[in-house]
Amino acid sequence: MAKIIIDPVNRMEGHLGIEADITPAESNGFRLNPNAQCRGNMYRGFEQLLKKRDPRDAMVITQRH
Amino acid sequence: MFSIKITRRQFLKWLTASAAAVGMSQTDLLKLQNAFAAGPTPDPTMPAGTLARVIWITGQDCGGCATTLLNYLGNPADEDAVLGAVAQGAVTPIDDIETLYPLGGDGHVDIAEVVLEIVSIEWAYIVMAGSGDVSNAYLASIVEAGGYVLMMDGAIPINNHGKYCKIMDVPGDLTAQASWPAVATPYVNVYTTTDTTNGVAAGQKRTEVTMAGGALWLANNAAAVVCMGTCNSYGGVPAAKGAVTGAKSGWEWINQINGMHKTIVNVPGCAPNPDWFIHTVASFILGTLNLDQTLDHKGRPKLTSTAIYHVDQTYSFCLDCPRRPSMPGPTTLLAAQKSAAHPNGQCLFQVGCNGKLNAPQNNRADCPTRKWNPFEDHSKNNWCVGNNMPCQGCTDPGFPDYTSPFYKQPKTSV
Numbered sequence: 519m520a521k522i523i524i525d526p527v528n529r530m531e532g533h534l535g536i537e538a539d540i541t542p543a544e545s546n547g548f549r550l551n552p553n554a555q556c557r558g559n560m561y562r563g564f565e566q567l568l569k570k571r572d573p574r575d576a577m578v579i580t581q582r583h
Numbered sequence: 584m585f586s587i588k589i590t591r592r593q594f595l596k597w598l599t600a601s602a603a604a605v606g607m608s609q610t611d612l613l614k615l616q617n618a619f620a621a622g623p624t625p626d627p628t629m630p631a632g633t634l635a636r637v638i639w640i641t642g643q644d645c646g647g648c649a650t651t652l653l654n655y656l657g658n659p660a661d662e663d664a665v666l667g668a669v670a671q672g673a674v675t676p677i678d679d680i681e682t683l684y685p686l687g688g689d690g691h692v693d694i695a696e697v698v699l700e701i702v703s704i705e706w707a708y709i710v711m712a713g714s715g716d717v718s719n720a721y722l723a724s725i726v727e728a729g730g731y732v733l734m735m736d737g738a739i740p741i742n743n744h745g746k747y748c749k750i751m752d753v754p755g756d757l758t759a760q761a762s763w764p765a766v767a768t769p770y771v772n773v774y775t776t777t778d779t780t781n782g783v784a785a786g787q788k789r790t791e792v793t794m795a796g797g798a799l800w801l802a803n804n805a806a807a808v809v810c811m812g813t814c815n816s817y818g819g820v821p822a823a824k825g826a827v828t829g830a831k832s833g834w835e836w837i838n839q840i841n842g843m844h845k846t847i848v849n850v851p852g853c854a855p856n857p858d859w860f861i862h863t864v865a866s867f868i869l870g871t872l873n874l875d876q877t878l879d880h881k882g883r884p885k886l887t888s889t890a891i892y893h894v895d896q897t898y899s900f901c902l903d904c905p906r907r908p909s910m911p912g913p914t915t916l917l918a919a920q921k922s923a924a925h926p927n928g929q930c931l932f933q934v935g936c937n938g939k940l941n942a943p944q945n946n947r948a949d950c951p952t953r954k955w956n957p958f959e960d961h962s963k964n965n966w967c968v969g970n971n972m973p974c975q976g977c978t979d980p981g982f983p984d985y986t987s988p989f990y991k992q993p994k995t996s997v
Contacts, residue, residue, distance in 0.1 A: 520779035523789075524715035525752035526708040531646035533708075535752060536715075539778075559749040562643045562740075567825035572988035578975055579983060582645045582820045582853065 525559070533559035635864065636731035638722065638801055639707035642748050642794035643821040643830055644737030647854035648812040649709045655857035656957035657692035665865050666858055669697070694857070702864060705731065708750075716781050719753040726804055727762055732867065733805035735798060738814040738821040739836045742829030745770040745795030754781070756788040757800065764803040766841045770796030795836065802837050807846045807867055810834065811860060816849035817980040824984050853977035856953055901939035903951040904968060906930045916990075920971045928971060935990045936968065937976035948978045 525535030538554035564583055568576055641649075657670025670692050698704055706722040708714070713721070725731070740747035756773050757763060772791040779785055792800070802808050810833035813819035821830035837843045848867075850860050901907060905927040906919075912930030913919050921928040930936070954964035968974055976986035976993075986993060 521776070521781070523752050523780055525719075526714065526750065528708050528711050528714035528718070531644075531649070531709060533641070533748065533750065535749070560643055561747045561828060562738075562821045562830070563825075563827045566827055567820070567823045569825050572990065574990045575983070575987050578987075578989045579820055579823075582647065 525557075535559050635702045635867070636725070637702045637704045637707075637734050637864070638725075638731050638805075639704060639734040639736070640750055640794070640797055640801060641708065642735065642737030642739045642750070642798070642815065643828065644812070644814060645820075646709065648736035649707075651852075651854040652811075652857050652860055653694050653710070654956065655694040655697060655861055656959065657696075657861075658858075658957070658961050659692075660961070661858075663862065666862050669861055669865050697861060702732075715752075716754050719751050720755070722751075723753055723755060723757060723760070726801060727760060729762070729804035730806050731804075732807050732809060732864065733798075733801045734809045734811055735815045735833050736811040737794070738818055738830035739794050739798055739833065740821070740828035740830050741770075741795045741836065741840075742827070745793030747828040748794040749791055750794050750797050751792050753790045753792060754783065754787065755790065757790040757792065762800075762804045764799050764841075764843070767796040767799035767803075770799070798833065798836060799841060799843070802843060802845050805845065807848065808833060808837065809860070809863055809867075810847060810849045810851075812855055813851045813853045813977055813979075813982055816851040817982070819853060820983055851978045851980075852948065853975075853982060855978070856948075856950070856955060858953060898947055899939045900948055900951050900974075903949075904930075904938055905951070906968060916971060916973075928969075931968060931971070931973040933992050934973055935988070935993060936973035937979075937986045937993050938968065938974040950974075 520540050522538045522540055523536070525537075527534040527536060535557045536554070537557065564580060568579060571579070657666065659667070659670045661667045661670055704710065705725060706718055708718075711718055737748070739745075757771060758768055758773055770793045774789055774791070776783070776785050776787045776789060780787060780789070810816045814821055814830070815833045818830055818832045818835070821828060822832070831840065834847050834849065837845050838847060848863050850863055852859065901910075906912070906929055909925065909929040911932040912934075914933045916931070916934050919929040919931050919934060932939070950966045951968070954961075954966045954969070957964055973989065975989050976982050979986065983989075
């Protein structure tokens with residue numbers, strides 16, 4: 519078995535990484551296994567930092583999400 | 584049969600608008616095809632020394648800083664010496680696009696010209712053409728040589744060894760590099776692969792780099808560090824009250840906590856005006872960025888009275904606001920909006936405008952005069968207050984905690 523890691527994925531916002539297992543196939547070079555995974559690599563905790571704020575502030579702060 | 588009549592120049596602009604600015608340097612449209620992501624070693628045909636190399640890494644961001652920069656359109660009438668020179672195409676170390684392809688030349692300098700003629704963006708995941716190991720190995724290969732400008736946006740989380748933000752997975756053991764700073768070691772994870780990975784046999788060392796580790800690694804050899812946006816300048820939203828990730832600004836993390844003494848320029852704003860960033864980078868290239876004299880007490884470029892930040896500490900942008908005559912204005916947003924009787928609208932102070940913050944929090948950005956979202960006819964540009972949005976004080980270290988609640992009268996006096 520072999521693995522492909524692509525981290526970061528370019529031209530999109532948000533720190534995406536891909537990790538996929540590949541196995542050789544007879545006809546097509548390789549095929550992907552079902553356990554290909556993608557991962558979000560960044561966390562800021564918007565839910566926590568919205569607590570105890572004026573509800574109207576949410577529309578200013580979550581713009582930055 | 585239809586044929587789309589589009590000049591190469593228009594095609595270039597379209598590419599830029601779709602965030603492909605750096606990708607173009609790989610095509611044969613321009614003579615920079617090998618400048619970026621050329622492979623595991625720096626390309627010798629790269630015009631080193633003529634273009635300033637910029638490495639742009641991203642922490643806890645929202646993409647706004649990248650978007651605002653791609654929106655840059657120079658104003659040839661700009662009174663600022665540096666921005667005026669950029670907008671008039673005076674800063675052109677290599678071939679000028681408009682000379683190469685005069686058919687579509689429009690006389691305006693936009694971000695395409697900036698990234699192709701003035702700076703060379705070596706690594707920026709949001710715009711680069713390559714992804715994964717191709718670009719990461721290239722990045723690792725150019726760090727040793729140094730001499731680049733490190734640009735960061737987004738805050739730097741340091742809790743749990745920085746694992747709230749991981750920016751890349753690089754082949755090889757980065758900690759073995761000569762320029763590797765020891766303080767960054769706890770913030771990366773060097774592991775050995777157990778399977779063939781990306782075509783390399785098992786047993787290869789790979790490094791998972793967090794934003795905290797990557798910032799130190801790349802800052803160590805950088806000629807200067809530009810902290811783009813309020814998050815990387817002062818912490819911003821990710822560092823607001825209640826956050827759990829330990830978000831730090833670039834200055835706090837690199838100079839204060841890890842004692843690196845790097846040259847750091849803050850370009851705050853959420854998001855910053857692209858002019859502010861272009862001015863900073865162009866000043867650095869032209870050698871006019873005299874840090875002792877041109878940075879204010881918050882690390883921001885201060886420049887002249889017509890440029891980015893006003894030198895006078897008593898200035899607040901409130902003084903230039905067209906709504907100022909009606910201060911303090913009505914108590915509801917609806918009553919303050921533009922009308923026949925008030926073509927500029929009325930003052931938003933009582934509904935939360937932070938345009939006038941008390942010293943030393945003076946809001947000294949030049950939004951009322953510079954404005955945002957440039958059109959080729961610059962008189963159409965707008966800004967937050969011009970659109971009935973009370974100023975949130977987004978260029979200030981106090982954003983968002985000091986300047987919120989945003990829709991209530993701020994903690995200051997008129």
